[in-house]
Amino acid sequence: MSFKTFACSIFMLIMTSCSSQLSSDAQIDRSKVDRPVWLEDGDASYVGRISSDNNSRLFDIFEQNIFKTLHISSPGGSVEDGIALGKWVWQNDIEVHIDGICASSCANYVLPAAKKVYLSSNSVLLWHGSSYQPDVSKAVINREPFAVRWRKAENEFFTLTGISPMPTVCGFDDVSIWDKSLNWLGLSEIAGFNYPFEDLRRFGLNNMVLPTDGWKRKEEYMNKKIIEAHYCSNTSWDFE
Template identity: 30%
Template sequence: MKHNKSMNSLTSFAGTHTRRAASPVCPTCLRPLLKSYVSSGCQMKFLFIFVLLGSVACTSLDAEKNDVESNFFVGIQNDVLVYEGSITKSSNLAIFQALKKSKEKPKRLIISSPGGEIGAGMDLGEWIHSNKLNIEIKNLCLSSCANYVLPAANIKYLHKDTILMWHGSAWQKQWDTTNSDESFYSSYLPKMRKREAAFYRRIGVDNLITVYGHNEMTIWDKLRSLFGNDLIGWDYSLDDLERFGISKIILIDNHWNWREYQPKARNAIKRITLKKNYSFMLHRFET
């Protein structure tokens, strides 16, 4: 993997992760893990909250917030696009406008996100793809960020401690739809599935990547929750990401092993290995 000098334009990821109540489609899927970090470059302590989702069968469908999350920056910083926090329509609009108004058009987006609503995730991914942006993932890229932002980028820069996590998508089979109205199945889900299939076809990635882990969970994985060790998602090796169609990944630190640097999250995310008989396919899921 090619070595590239780390960018220091994003030196803190601080504040409280503020949210409205979760959508009734997924009422219990947020579990916060809190960790303090010390930046070796500037010796500044900073705090960031990353949200890990509470079930591998539960994709974020959270209600939209009116404003960009407080204490998270979205815009241009040191001539680089920066996107912190959940993926929302408001944050998307802020980053879209920042690029549009900028005289010098940045080609790199630095992002750290726990994900967000499926449609907002695809909005951001489509924008990244159409603008041929490179992305640098600082800290984490989970759920809709891993589904739609990571694969849409031109070049993907990872740090040694960057957490990637998948846990489902519009095409997953199981949903917690407690108290949801009928429009979820009759309108929202068919629309998102059709759009997601077209999205992955456009970027040349097998959309099996978003749900492959569901069939690889063992009875022991499911029993872990009885002991308070919930498994909340999965990740893949770089070689397997390439088999799915995600290429042009550059390791800023010359290696990527986030489990070594993020021990509190290590046991919550399972490493899934693609079977030898896996065969790449576009148009795998279509309506």
């Protein structure tokens, strides 16, 4: 199994994979659907899946017109492209505005890398795993190549930003037996998990700025449940 294939973290039988869960951004207002990445009034916008092509468009725009603000609404994308975008945001001191959803690789890598993260009142933040999740952690311990490469890339990223990787996985231990059962039966699917603002601060995400009209963690995305997770410093499974 390739590293690229594991771009979307898997919730095993608990949660559906992000490749099917979050691939559609039909609910996002894409007035510039023909231009997923563009520059307007000195700010850049990035709407849709994180990909090497979209990253290249963004980086090219920056080379021609240096900007410091990025508006993003993304359901995520591959691990490699997410980490590349996150590193670029970090290295260029970019301020990020979450205008819609920031999930998967966006939440894992773009959010912690930003100089500042400005939430809108309707921002949706959504995590559902990383190389530290149970199945991949086991694969790392067993020295499976794809898992080892993913873990190495994430370790380098989180060391660079100084942010804990724990927000990407604490939610696994917060899924109740009831929610697991309903998800398994297809009666109430789970999209992933998120955290109260205070818990995000405890993880070290001190770059986040709340909107003046307030922000509340969302409980659903595309009619699928978002589990309320909480801060943790360790998990019920072992990882290196």
